[in-house]
Amino acid sequence: MIPGFVYQGTPSRVVFGTGTLARLPEEVDRLGLRRVLVLSTAQQEREARDLAARLGNRAAGVCAGAVMHTPVEVTARAVEHATGLGADGLVSLGGGSSIGLGKAIVLRTGLPHIAVPTTYAGSEMTPILGQTRDGIKTTQREPGLLPGTVLYDVDLTLSLPVPMSVTSGMNAIAHAVEALYARDGNPIVTMMAEEGIAALLRALPAIVGNPTDAAARSDALYGAWLCGICLGSAGMALHHKLCHVLGGTFDLPHAETHTVVLPHVVAYNARAAASAIGRVGALMGTADAGTAMQALARRLGAPTALRDLGMPEAGIERAAELAVRSPYWNPRAVDRDSLHALLARAWAGAPPMID
Structure with a gap:
């Protein structure tokens, strides 16, 4: 039912x-x-x-x-x-x-x-x-x-540079991933989220292989449209909170920051939002969606470490503090120590950790 x-x-x-x-x-x-x-x-x-x-x-x-x-x-x-x-x-x-x-x-x-x-x-x-x-x-x-x-x-x-295409596409995927476990989620948003993620998972490797592939570009734009609707309909959670803090406080590039942070938040929420993260994993053909998301970014030539985006290591504590000061709703409770550990892994480009 x-x-x-x-x-x-x-x-x-x-x-x-x-x-x-x-x-x-x-x-x-x-x-x-x-x-x-x-x-x-x-x-x-x-x-x-x-x-x-x-x-x-x-x-x-x-x-x-x-x-x-x-x-x-x-x-x-x-x-x-x-x-x-x-x-x-x-x-x-x-x-x-x-x-x-x-x-x-x-x-x-x-x-x-x-x-x-x-x-x-x-x-x-x-x-x-x-x-x-x-x-x-x-x-x-x-x-x-x-x-x-x-x-x-x-x-x-068609002329969007490949690196920007990849990180922009990963940014879009992040919108849909959070919509799958958002507090205001519903079956309609879930359908759009899964379709949007699937379209981008098809499109991004093809764009890397041939940037002028019109069919892949169409898939990517279609997927981005759906993922944007998901964000607009179901709201945001921990992933977007962290990216807003990192972007606003350290002036990190927006799409690249989403690309780096997403695998770690997926792992952080993996147990608390098992059904939603399981849907992401099913689309990627794995039970470990966080690791697969980071591997996809690496395979597509995208950044996987915040330090490579210009974030100082000393900023990890400040970012964790700001994120818990006015948190967005999230399926798993957030605390400064847990977010510090998550951000430290993202800063170093370490593998995501399910804990």
Whole structure:
């Protein structure tokens, strides 16, 4: 018998396919927008300006100031820019940094937001904003933060560098893994989580072998979409708490941090969430999902140690302290000593440990 549950569907409009970027002008028109501000990181400014040119007089300008972890001072400048241009909407092009900046502007202005993802981060499918102030990253969830339209174009991911593809994909897998044991999980989210993980497990090795494999890129983007829905529907637990602490406090790269930490959290929760972690293991063909997840990362050429991302060993204690100060719900209770041990293994790149 299926137990009773509550499922709140995400109300985004999704346009998925190949060559769908050509439909962006009609999506802008559909929302009745006349002056949209295009958001990106500095690294994608050229693509953002090309996109603004494609929009013609529908574009108010470009703001290429998005950075990781959405610092509040960066958002303040972007809001001032949008206001000065008289923008009546936003188009964010890129991954979690650009889409996160879009959400932060929405929080402060209420402007309509169209997201055009170019990575597998999944932020576009969540009503969650993570932002950093004075080295502390906090999150908030509000329905209005969810982009109203998401335009997925597989072609935009064909040039995504392989290392970023891998870590971005592992980041997406982490969303789905936590959704399997989240407090607000339900059978619908479980189906999407398993399908999303399976799609990415197929796609990532194929992308490493052939970065322009359109079928693999389509699988990866589809999987990332599903994993993003899972995160937006079922919430977060220990894995995301640790990654938010590590990113906000030590400015570690977002997707790489998720890639390193995930196997250790899977092992930490393996007994307390045996059914959920067992589903992950079944998808990977093993009873030890944490070890398999780390082996997959290593096989794909991804980092497996926090020290390789620039985290100081002396920061382990600080990270453990911050994580227990305001913890997210987790199927297994957390304490500073246990998290210190987990983070020490992740820092060194040691094998995950089930205890």
